[in-house]
Amino acid sequence: MVKQVASIVDVAKLAGVSIASASRVLSGSSYPVSEETRQKVLKAAQELNYVPNSLARSLRAQRSNLIAVLVGDNADPYFAEIVRGVEDVANDCGYLTIVCNSDRKKEKELNYLRILQDYRADGVIFAGGALNEPGYPAQLEKAIKSMLDRGAAVVTLAQHTLQVPSIQADNFAGARAMTQYLQQLGHRRIGFVSGPTNVTVANVRLQGYMAAMVEAGLQIDPGLILSGNFDQASGEMAAQAILQIPPEQRPTAVFAANDETAFGLLSGLGRLKIRVPQEISVCGFGDLPMAQMVVPALTTVHIGLRELGRAGARKLLAMLHREEVPPLEVMPTHVVPRDTTTSPSVASSALKMVDTP
Amino acid sequence: MVKQVASIVDVAKLAGVSIASASRVLSGSSYPVSEETRQKVLKAAQELNYVPNSLARSLRAQRSNLIAVLVGDNADPYFAEIVRGVEDVANDCGYLTIVCNSDRKKEKELNYLRILQDYRADGVIFAGGALNEPGYPAQLEKAIKSMLDRGAAVVTLAQHTLQVPSIQADNFAGARAMTQYLQQLGHRRIGFVSGPTNVTVANVRLQGYMAAMVEAGLQIDPGLILSGNFDQASGEMAAQAILQIPPEQRPTAVFAANDETAFGLLSGLGRLKIRVPQEISVCGFGDLPMAQMVVPALTTVHIGLRELGRAGARKLLAMLHREEVPPLEVMPTHVVPRDTTTSPSVASSALKMVDTP
DNA sequence: ATGAAAGCGCTAACAA
DNA sequence: TTGTTAGCGCTTTCAT
Numbered sequence: 076m077v078k079q080v081a082s083i084v085d086v087a088k089l090a091g092v093s094i095a096s097a098s099r100v101l102s103g104s105s106y107p108v109s110e111e112t113r114q115k116v117l118k119a120a121q122e123l124n125y126v127p128n129s130l131a132r133s134l135r136a137q138r139s140n141l142i143a144v145l146v147g148d149n150a151d152p153y154f155a156e157i158v159r160g161v162e163d164v165a166n167d168c169g170y171l172t173i174v175c176n177s178d179r180k181k182e183k184e185l186n187y188l189r190i191l192q193d194y195r196a197d198g199v200i201f202a203g204g205a206l207n208e209p210g211y212p213a214q215l216e217k218a219i220k221s222m223l224d225r226g227a228a229v230v231t232l233a234q235h236t237l238q239v240p241s242i243q244a245d246n247f248a249g250a251r252a253m254t255q256y257l258q259q260l261g262h263r264r265i266g267f268v269s270g271p272t273n274v275t276v277a278n279v280r281l282q283g284y285m286a287a288m289v290e291a292g293l294q295i296d297p298g299l300i301l302s303g304n305f306d307q308a309s310g311e312m313a314a315q316a317i318l319q320i321p322p323e324q325r326p327t328a329v330f331a332a333n334d335e336t337a338f339g340l341l342s343g344l345g346r347l348k349i350r351v352p353q354e355i356s357v358c359g360f361g362d363l364p365m366a367q368m369v370v371p372a373l374t375t376v377h378i379g380l381r382e383l384g385r386a387g388a389r390k391l392l393a394m395l396h397r398e399e400v401p402p403l404e405v406m407p408t409h410v411v412p413r414d415t416t417t418s419p420s421v422a423s424s425a426l427k428m429v430d431t432p
Numbered sequence: 433m434v435k436q437v438a439s440i441v442d443v444a445k446l447a448g449v450s451i452a453s454a455s456r457v458l459s460g461s462s463y464p465v466s467e468e469t470r471q472k473v474l475k476a477a478q479e480l481n482y483v484p485n486s487l488a489r490s491l492r493a494q495r496s497n498l499i500a501v502l503v504g505d506n507a508d509p510y511f512a513e514i515v516r517g518v519e520d521v522a523n524d525c526g527y528l529t530i531v532c533n534s535d536r537k538k539e540k541e542l543n544y545l546r547i548l549q550d551y552r553a554d555g556v557i558f559a560g561g562a563l564n565e566p567g568y569p570a571q572l573e574k575a576i577k578s579m580l581d582r583g584a585a586v587v588t589l590a591q592h593t594l595q596v597p598s599i600q601a602d603n604f605a606g607a608r609a610m611t612q613y614l615q616q617l618g619h620r621r622i623g624f625v626s627g628p629t630n631v632t633v634a635n636v637r638l639q640g641y642m643a644a645m646v647e648a649g650l651q652i653d654p655g656l657i658l659s660g661n662f663d664q665a666s667g668e669m670a671a672q673a674i675l676q677i678p679p680e681q682r683p684t685a686v687f688a689a690n691d692e693t694a695f696g697l698l699s700g701l702g703r704l705k706i707r708v709p710q711e712i713s714v715c716g717f718g719d720l721p722m723a724q725m726v727v728p729a730l731t732t733v734h735i736g737l738r739e740l741g742r743a744g745a746r747k748l749l750a751m752l753h754r755e756e757v758p759p760l761e762v763m764p765t766h767v768v769p770r771d772t773t774t775s776p777s778v779a780s781s782a783l784k785m786v787d788t789p
Numbered sequence: 790a791t792g793a794a795a796g797c798g799c800t801a802a803c804a805a
Numbered sequence: 806t807t808g809t810t811a812g813c814g815c816t817t818t819c820a821t
Contacts, residue, residue, distance in 0.1 A: 083798065083799065084798075092807080092808090093809075094799085095807070096807060096808075107806065112807080126550055128799070129547075130487055130551065130798080130799095131797070131799045132798080135799050135812085148516065149531075150509070150721070159507040159533065162506065166533070166540075173531075174515065175519075176523070190528065193484055193485065194486045194487065195485065342725060365722050368692075370702040370703075370727070439814055440815065450791060450793075452816085458815095461816080461817090466790060484814085487815095488814035488816090491799090
């Protein structure tokens with residue numbers, strides 16, 4: 076049996092006051108109300124178990140207090156952390172968080188944007204980068220334009236085709252710093268397992284690696300740049316590929332463009348009986364929670380993913396409050412040395428001596 | 433500059449028809465409308481870039497097409513998978529998914545429930561079990577009652593104090609099967625690292641383990657039941673504890689109440705230079721995605737978490753459609769043998785022979 | 790087949 | 806300080 080919920084009219088009636096007075100009390104308006112009236116209203120509301128109808132309030136106020144976070148897949152730990160950060164801030168500020176999985180498919184993303192427009196979502200956070208499908212930038216631009224026209228706010232947490240305020244991890248500096256860390260450990264032949272070529276952050280990380288190599292006066296060996304796909308499988312394949320390289324040309328360290336690839340590298344090398352870090356050092360990028368759980372614990376570049384989500388949400392809310400926000404903010408990243416990296420082994424060092432006498 | 437969005441009134445005006453006709457076309461009503469009128473409306477809507485206002489529609493329809501999934505922490509891979517499953521089904525059926533992190537705090541959970549009531553959420557899915565705080569059952573019961581009164585649907589995905597339809601993984605059978613699997617491998621001294629005592633599923637898993645031990649005619653050695661907390665740290669501590677046990681009484685296999693604890697066990701044992709599975713077998717419960725990524729890959733009990741989320745959402749939607757649903761459904765679980773388990777080593781076997789001549 | 794109008798629950802402008 | 810009322814955008818009787 077469905078019982079009707081009490082509305083503000085019922086409360087006003089029971090309290091013996093006007094609807095307006097009831098509203099003024101119940102909505103927390105600053106409009107003056109006599110203490111007596113206030114008490115009567117509160118008592119009636121309590122008695123009727125009154126709950127305000129946010130739908131009606133939103134319709135009236137032209138703002139929904141709903142924000143959305145658009146991710147490739149919320150079960151991917153990278154996005155999971157961001158979503159958590161967003162939700163934290165949203166919850167604190169009285170917003171509800173809608174999670175939207177696009178699977179990096181244009182259709183799903185655009186469909187969600189349409190629905191969010193229908194619901195008058197106050198803001199949208201793009202956690203991932205731009206998609207690489209034909210017609211994407213233009214269609215997205217159009218969808219976003221109508222949201223902005225409506226007064227909604229949009230923020231991205233990665234490089235994007237969208238010209239909206241953004242906050243991003245410093246992928247370039249992070250990759251460069253990690254490469255330098257490996258160099259300081261004594262590595263010269265440093266491999267890199269790239270990410271998908273159509274994902275911008277993957278390319279930026281590759282650039283950081285290359286910059287550090289060039290700066291250290293080391294030649295970039297195309298044979299040491301393996302193509303990956305940001306997933307574990309591509310890490311395993313990279314491990315196989317490394318085994319194919321003649322021992323004297325083999326890298327003494329491999330830097331994966333993200334943690335998942337590094338995990339694949341770890342399991343692939345383990346299967347091939349190549350010990351990490353004794354025979355080869357491995358590192359990743361991202362510092363997912365499980366990076367410290369695997370054995371040996373993964374050396375990686377730390378991104379404060381949860382903090383990125385929080386900062387993104389804060390930025391969005393600031394925009395909703397019509398505050399000025401910088402168009403681009405960069406979050407620092409840093410190397411976290413753990414157990415998968417060490418100085419190159421004696422054998423390798425000996426070889427290295429031969430290489431660079 | 434904020435531009436106003438076209439409403440149905442604008443569309444009707446431009447099309448030169450009544451609001452009612454416009455609504456009938458735009459809302460996909462089955463009410464008959466002449467083809468000519470239909471085209472005029474469609475054209476006008478197109479021209480004005482009309483998007484329906486779901487808030488208004490929901491207010492009118494008394495249903496929001498919003499569902500919520502209540503989790504401890506969406507960044508916990510266990511919950512992340514469930515949320516993904518829920519979102520999949522919700523999205524397919526035209527619902528939006530709100531993610532609510534409770535951190536297993538009564539206050540946060542109840543607060544969310546209140547807000548969800550405000551928004552007239554059509555349904556709520558409790559992904560985790562009941563919380564263990566004073567007054568929780570009664571307060572929750574009250575909050576849920578008013579949701580149900582309103583016609584909302586509620587489903588739980590774990591054992592709960594709430595008397596609402598539920599769908600759950602078969603934790604007992606899974607734990608029993610895993611224990612039997614270890615026994616078949618030849619293990620006799622099987623340890624168990626428990627979960628938090630106030631979490632029901634943790635206890636159920638322990639029961640499954642104990643049942644299998646008893647059924648196999650093996651005595652339950654309280655010294656082999658280590659207390660854990662469902663987190664990695666407790667797994668590491670359990671590893672320490674195991675080392676304290678005199679070698680001849682030490683378990684040849686350890687079954688952790690969940691995967692995270694098993695990961696902790698793995699890293700703890702690794703640090704103590706105890707090889708897995710050669711010296712000790714380890715297994716977990718849950719089959720998180722990373723269970724197959726760690727080296728060696730974790731033997732564990734598989735729960736279709738994403739499928740659990742999907743099934744939960746389907747059940748919720750069925751209830752919203754006023755269909756009859758079974759009060760309790762059980763999802764099968766099964767053992768996934770991987771690389772952390774093997775037959776007890778010769779040394780241990782020899783000892784075992786001494787134990788049971 | 791079409792249109793006028795009531796009303797979902799709320800807030801704010803205006804009147805008293 | 807309080808009350809009356811218009812209207813947010815939509816759907817759905819109820820007339821026509």
